[in-house]
Amino acid sequence: MTVPMLMKIGAWGDGLTRFNISQRPKLIPYLREHLGVESFPDHPWTWEPKNVGIPPSSLSESFVREMRSILGAEDLSQDPIVRFRHATGKSYKDLLRVRLNKVESFPDAVVFPRDEEVLARLLSLCSREGVAVVPFGGGTSVVGGVDPLKGRFSSVLTLNMQRMNRVLQIDEASQTATIEAGILGPDMERQLNDRGYTLGHFPQSFEFSSLGGWLATRSSGQNSICYGGIEKMVVALRMVTERGIYQTPLVPRHACGPDLKELFLGTEGTFGIFSSAVLHVHRVPERKEYFLVAFPSFRMAAEAVRQVVQNKVPVAMLRLSDEDETHAMFHFVEATKINPVKQMVETLGKSYLKLRGIFPPKMAALMVGLEGSREQISERRAWLKQILGEHRYMNLGSAPGRKWLKDRFFLPYFRDDCLDYGLFLDTFETATEWSNLFHLYETVRGNIAEVFRRDGLKLKLYTHVSHLYQDGAALYFTILGQQGKDPLAQWHRVKEIANTSVLGSGGVISHHHGIGVDHKNHQYGDALVKRLFRQVKHDLDPEGILNPEKWNN
C-alpha cells in the first residue's frame, strides 16, 4: 500500500473498485419500481479539479519554514489537490458537497508526521502560533469528523497520520501488540496475520480507516460481539496534547481511580492525538462458518437473538435484518453479492418455508458467524440450535455466509452509483436497551418515512441489528430514497429528524460513527456533563487548537 493512501475525491474507495448498477440487470427493476429511477447509463461521475476554487493557503511563510524545520522534505504539502483531498470525509453529505461544488473549508496545509516526537513538536508550534489542527487517519468519517474547520483561528492544518504506521512490538505471552496510530486496517491485519494474530476489528470502513480513527471515534466492527468495540481492544494508549504526552498504565486492570483510557477514547481529536496504542491481539481462528437463518418477523428474530446473547453463546457475529432490508436483499442478490437468499428460497420452495411460519418475501434474515476450531464451531452450532429451537426459524445454509464474508466491505461502493442516479443514500446508527428497542425502531422509522411522504418522494428504509449486548443492541438504519430538488437542504432536514427521533425515543446519538459535526448538538448529557468535558478539554488543549467546532467544542 502506498502511504499515504488517499481515497478517490467525492467517492468511496481508491477508484479501482466499482459497484456499477448498470451492469446488474436484477437490481435495475427494483430501483425502478421502488425508487423511481428511470434510466441507468454507465457514466460514473468524476471530479474535475478545474471547476473547484480552492483559496490560497493562509499560512505565513515563516510558519511554513518552521514546520519544514521539524518535518521531512516530503512531509508537508500545500498542493491544492492534496488540500482538497483532505477537505471532507465520506458521508453522503460530503459526497454531495463535492459534487455540488459546495466544499467551503480547506486545510491550509497537510502534514505527514513520521513519529511521535515530530507530532509533539508540531502541536507545540501550532499551539504557540494559534493554528488549528485537524487529525486525519483514513478520512472515512461519515459525520464530518475530518472537516478542516478553523474555529476562532485564521489557519488550519490537517495532520495526516498515515506515515506513523509501524507495528512496534508484539508481546506473545501477553497477546498484545503496540502499534502506531496511523496504520490502516489492511496493513495492520496483514502484519498481525503474518504472526498468527488478528485484532478482530472489522468496521465497514476497514479497507481505508486507521487505528487512530478507530480510537478517536470509539469505532466498532462487524465482529464486536466477539472481540468488542475498540474500547475493549485497548490495553494502553499514548496521546499527544498541547500540554504533553499522556500515557495510560500498561496493566490488565487496576483500582486506582478512573480508567484514563476511557476518558480519551472517543474524543475525536479534541483532547489530543493518539500516537500509538497497546492492543489485545488474538490467534487467527482456525475456521469460519457463517450462515443465514430466516425468521417469520424482525420482532420474533430480535427475541431469539436477545436470548442467544443473554445465554452468552460465543458467536463471532450476529447481523439481523428487518423485513424491509431482508426483502431488499432478495433483489440485491446478484447485484451486491451480499447473499443469494432469493435462490435459496427458490430452491427450498415457498411452501416449505410456510410450514415453518415464514412467508417470503416478508421475513427477517439473520446472518450468524461462528469462528474457532471445528469442535468449537460444532458445539456452538448445537447450542444455537437449542436456543433458536424455541422460536420459528429456518437455516438457509452457509452459501450466503461465504458470499457475505467475501463482500463484507463492499456496500459503501453502492452509494457512489446511487448519487449518479439521483438517489439519497445515508445511514445512521444508535443503541438502546432491549426493553426500548421496538419503541425506538417504530418511532424513528415513522418519522423518517413521514418526511419523504410529505415531500412526495419515494423511500426504502432498511434496519439491521449488528452489535448486540446483554442489555441492548445497536440499530443501524439505511435511508435509500429519491433526492429532493435541493439535496443538501433535504439532507439537513432528514438528518435533523433522524437525530431528534433517536434522542426522543431513548437512543444515543451514535453507536459507532461518532459525533463530528453532524451530531454536535445532540451529544448526550446535560449542562453539567458538557461543562465537565469542556473543563477537561480546556486542561489538555488550553489554546483550543484541536479539531475546533467538532465534538465538545
Next chain:
Amino acid sequence: MTVPMLMKIGAWGDGLTRFNISQRPKLIPYLREHLGVESFPDHPWTWEPKNVGIPPSSLSESFVREMRSILGAEDLSQDPIVRFRHATGKSYKDLLRVRLNKVESFPDAVVFPRDEEVLARLLSLCSREGVAVVPFGGGTSVVGGVDPLKGRFSSVLTLNMQRMNRVLQIDEASQTATIEAGILGPDMERQLNDRGYTLGHFPQSFEFSSLGGWLATRSSGQNSICYGGIEKMVVALRMVTERGIYQTPLVPRHACGPDLKELFLGTEGTFGIFSSAVLHVHRVPERKEYFLVAFPSFRMAAEAVRQVVQNKVPVAMLRLSDEDETHAMFHFVEATKINPVKQMVETLGKSYLKLRGIFPPKMAALMVGLEGSREQISERRAWLKQILGEHRYMNLGSAPGRKWLKDRFFLPYFRDDCLDYGLFLDTFETATEWSNLFHLYETVRGNIAEVFRRDGLKLKLYTHVSHLYQDGAALYFTILGQQGKDPLAQWHRVKEIANTSVLGSGGVISHHHGIGVDHKNHQYGDALVKRLFRQVKHDLDPEGILNPEKWNN
C-alpha cells in the same frame, strides 16, 4: 439484616462468627513451627470503650439543627460509640490502631440519608458550611478509604449510605437492575436471587461491603473472570456532587465521547457519592462445580492458566496458589476448612503424585470453578482437560471445591486471631502483564522477605493469582509474620517496601483494594495525569469537601 449493619469494633465480621485457632489442633503446630507462636489461649481481644478518648463533636449546634431539618430523627448520630465505629476501616493497620488505642480521627457526626434528594441537600449544606464529608458503605476498606480525615476543614461528617438500600427496578428484557448504592452484598443477592438473578460480584468482603463501596473502589470479586470487575457490571450510574447530580447514559454502548462512568468509577468518594446504579444481572447458574488441580510448580501452573484464559474457556473462577500458599493449605485444612488437600494427598499417595511430576508438599494448587447447565459444565471440563493435558497436572477432585464455596468469605476472620497471638497479617494486590508476572513476583517476595529477615522475624509469604485477563493477571500477596516491637512502625516500613517493590517492578499499586490513604503517594501517572484528575476534582467538588486526603486529594 438490621440497617445499618455495623461490624465489630477492631475486628472483622459482626461478632457472631469466629475463626478460633485455639480449637484447631492441626493449625497450632504450623503456627508454632513457622511463625514461632508459643501459646494459644482462647482469650479473644475485646474492645473496651472506657479506654478510648473520643473528643467531643466539633459541629456547631446550628449546623446540627440544619442537618436535622433535612434528615429523619433517627438518621443523625453524635453518639461517641457510633462515631468510633465509623472511625476506621478494616485493614491490619486499622485493627492495630484500635487495639493500640491509636485512632486519632473521628467523624463529628454520622448521618444516614434515606434517599438521593436528602443526600444532595446534605452535600449542598456541607459545601456551604465547609464541612468535610466521608462516604461509608460497609466500612470494609483495607486501604484507609473511610478514615474520617478533615483536610483543611474543622469538622468532618461520615455519610453512612446503608439506608439507601432498595432494589428500585428489574428490567427483565434487558437483564438489568437499578439498585441504590447503600445496599450490602447479601441483601442485594437475596433480592436478586428471589427473581432468579445474580449480580455475580463476590469480593471477599461480600458479607459486609456495599454496592457504593464496590463502585467507588473499582472492586473485583472472586468470579471476575466470568462476570468482570464492577466496572463491567455497570450500565449507568448516578453520582451526587457538590455541583449537582450526574447521570451517565443508559445505553449498551455509544460513540459519543468518553465513557463517563469510567471517569467516576474508582474515585473513592472524592468526585461525588454514588446514589444508584443500573447493573447487568445474570440468570443464577443451574449448577456449580469447583474442583482442585495440582501442578508441579507455580510457574508451570501459571503457564497453564494463561493458556486457559487466552483460549477463552468460559470458566467461573480460577484461583492459583503458589507453592508456599499451597503448602499452607495442607496445614490449614482442618483449621480454615478451605480445602482438604492434605487428605487427598494422603488418599492418592505421594508415589502416584510423583508419577505426575508432583512432589508434595512442593506443588501449586489451582481451584477451578465451572458454572452453568450440566451440559455446559461438561463441555467446559472437556475443553479444560484438553488444554491442561499439555501440562503436568493432577485433578484432586471436587471435595475441596465444595469446601471452598462454603467458606469463600471466611478467611478474614483468621486475622483477628492472628492479632491475638502477636502476628502480622496483611495482604496487598497488584496486576501486571503476563510477560512481567514472574519478574514482579520474585522482586516483591524478595524485598518483603528481606525486611523480616533483617529484623530477625519469622515470615510466611503466600501468593495467589485469582483475577486473570487475556494480557495479564493480578497477584495477591499475604504476609503472615511475627510482629515487631512497634507493630505500627513495622507495618509502615513493610507497606512502604511493598508499595515501592510493586511499582518498581512494573505493577500497578492496586488491582482491587483501591488507593485510600495507604496508596496515596503511589498512584499511577505522572504530573500531567495527576494534574488532569485534580482539575476534574476541582470542577465537581470546588470546595474540596469530598473525602479529603484520600485518592487524588
